Amino acid sequence: MLPDSPQLKREMLHFVNRFLQTRVRSREGIVGEVATHSIHEGQENSIIRADGKEDITEIVEISGETEIKLQQVINLTLKDVLPIIDKIAEDIASKKSKHFFEVVGKAAEQSGNVVDGRGQPLNAKLFLETLEKMSIEFDEAGKIKNLAVVIPPAARQNAEKLIHELETNRELQKKHKNLIELKREEWRAREAARKLVG
Numbered sequence: 113m114l115p116d117s118p119q120l121k122r123e124m125l126h127f128v129n130r131f132l133q134t135r136v137r138s139r140e141g142i143v144g145e146v147a148t149h150s151i152h153e154g155q156e157n158s159i160i161r162a163d164g165k166e167d168i169t170e171i172v173e174i175s176g177e178t179e180i181k182l183q184q185v186i187n188l189t190l191k192d193v194l195p196i197i198d199k200i201a202e203d204i205a206s207k208k209s210k211h212f213f214e215v216v217g218k219a220a221e222q223s224g225n226v227v228d229g230r231g232q233p234l235n236a237k238l239f240l241e242t243l244e245k246m247s248i249e250f251d252e253a254g255k256i257k258n259l260a261v262v263i264p265p266a267a268r269q270n271a272e273k274l275i276h277e278l279e280t281n282r283e284l285q286k287k288h289k290n291l292i293e294l295k296r297e298e299w300r301a302r303e304a305a306r307k308l309v310g
Contacts, residue, residue, distance in 0.1 A: 128197065135201035136208070142260050143209045167222070169215055174207045176200035213262075234263070234270040236277045236284050240291060247302075248295040256292070 137144045151157060151171060159167045178196050180188070220226050225245045229238050251257045263271045278284055 128193075132197050132201055132204075135198055136204045139202055139205035140209060142262055143205075143212045145260075146212070161223075167219060172211060174204055174211060176203035176207075234267050234274055236274050236281070239274055239278075240284070240287055243288075243291055243295070246295075248292075248299060250296055250299045254296055 155171055157169045157171060159169070161167060176199075178200055180196070184192075217226075227238055227242045227245060232238065246259075248259060249257045261271075278288060
């Protein structure tokens with residue numbers, strides 16, 4: 113029997129955890145691009161909105177698990193472990209994404225930022241109406257920054273039609289251009305107010 117090595121076990125566990133975190137991030141899609149921070153204790157997180165309202169979000173545990181029979185452990189190699197870690201990463205990423213969109217959806221509903229299409233397929237009118245409700249950020253050159261549109265796979269065909277419509281319909285192009293200019297002016301006003309206060 114090999115001697116026990118607590119230090120080696122800690123290093124291996126650290127490596128596996130870091131590898132798992134990396135694999136989870138690579139499977140999160142757009143959710144993986146959202147800035148995060150660690151909260152080391154407590155059961156909830158609060159955000160103070162621009163209007164002074166406090167939103168409290170419960171902290172949920174998201175985990176993944178697998179089962180390895182004792183007989184399999186003896187002959188387990190790194191090559192065997194990697195697909196197991198990938199399966200766990202896929203499970204965790206899926207749960208994190210689902211939770212993320214639930215929390216964002218709830219916040220959007222509470223703030224009145226939801227556009228109800230009343231069963232209509234995604235179209236240019238609904239898209240522009242959605243942009244109207246959003247607070248859009250711009251970079252110093254005036255270009256849109258950090259804006260992403262997340263569309264479920266089932267709506268992909270409608271999204272392609274929407275893009276084509278926005279690219280070919282002059283009236284929609286004008287509405288879109290005017291809306292973006294309005295959002296740019298709103299952003300400039302927010303930045304000027306923030307700089308005056310700060």
